[in-house]
Amino acid sequence: xxxxxxxxxxxxxxxxxxxxxxxxxxxxxxxxxxxxxxxxxxxxxxxxxxxxxxxxxxxxxxxxxxxxxxxxxxxxxxxxxxxxxxxxxxxxxxxxxxxxxxxxxxxxxxx
Amino acid sequence: xxxxxxxxxxxxxxxxxxxxxxxxxxxxxxxxxxxxxxxxxxxxxxxxxxxxxxxxxxxxxxxxxxxxxxxxxxxxxxxxxxxxxxxxxxxxxxxxxxxxxxxxxxxxx
Numbered sequence: 001x002x003x004x005x006x007x008x009x010x011x012x013x014x015x016x017x018x019x020x021x022x023x024x025x026x027x028x029x030x031x032x033x034x035x036x037x038x039x040x041x042x043x044x045x046x047x048x049x050x051x052x053x054x055x056x057x058x059x060x061x062x063x064x065x066x067x068x069x070x071x072x073x074x075x076x077x078x079x080x081x082x083x084x085x086x087x088x089x090x091x092x093x094x095x096x097x098x099x100x101x102x103x104x105x106x107x108x109x110x111x
Numbered sequence: 112x113x114x115x116x117x118x119x120x121x122x123x124x125x126x127x128x129x130x131x132x133x134x135x136x137x138x139x140x141x142x143x144x145x146x147x148x149x150x151x152x153x154x155x156x157x158x159x160x161x162x163x164x165x166x167x168x169x170x171x172x173x174x175x176x177x178x179x180x181x182x183x184x185x186x187x188x189x190x191x192x193x194x195x196x197x198x199x200x201x202x203x204x205x206x207x208x209x210x211x212x213x214x215x216x217x218x219x220x
Contacts, residue, residue: 006153043210044154046207046208090154097141097142099144100144100156101156102154102155104152105151
């Protein structure tokens with residue numbers, strides 16, 4: 001069966017520090033991968049999606065970037081975090097138009 | 112307005128039925144989804160319906176789709192305290208999912 005892992009689960013970072021969140025999928029190949037952000041009490045905002053290694057589409061201009069160095073690995077990064085980057089970050093995968101399946105999320109707090 | 116809209120809050124007594132409503136704008140959406148999010152957790156896929164269906168039932172869950180009005184609902188029968196969560200409606204649009212803001216369901220004894 002397929003599983004998706006995100007880490008870390010919780011992260012507290014100072015303003016201006018770098019960020020790296022990782023997401024990996026097991027049990028499938030060539031998945032489409034997604035990064036979402038959920039602000040407190042709000043819905044999900046799609047940040048990035050990827051249909052293959054090295055292929056990244058950005059949905060909103062922001063302080064973040066994404067990379068896909070391997071087929072089942074998706075990384076969300078920032079060189080300098082802003083206060084507004086706080087939120088709950090969710091990674092998701094799907095394949096062949098099937099429903100998206102989500103990881104457990106990373107709660108990021110910026111101080 | 113938003114592409115997918117939901118009411119923000121629903122309070123229901125344990126044992127009663129819950130109905131969560133959702134409207135969407137993209138008439139070309141092929142699939143419509145319901146996800147559940149418990150506090151501090153990711154989103155769990157509950158059920159989904161193909162756009163050529165009117166209804167789908169899965170144990171205590173019933174999804175109704177009115178494609179003409181672009182209205183989707185989720186009915187939870189015999190609501191339990193474990194059903195307390197935020198429920199998200201989502202519609203696929205040009206290969207991506209558009210999510211509503213979520214409906215917080217609170218189940219009271």
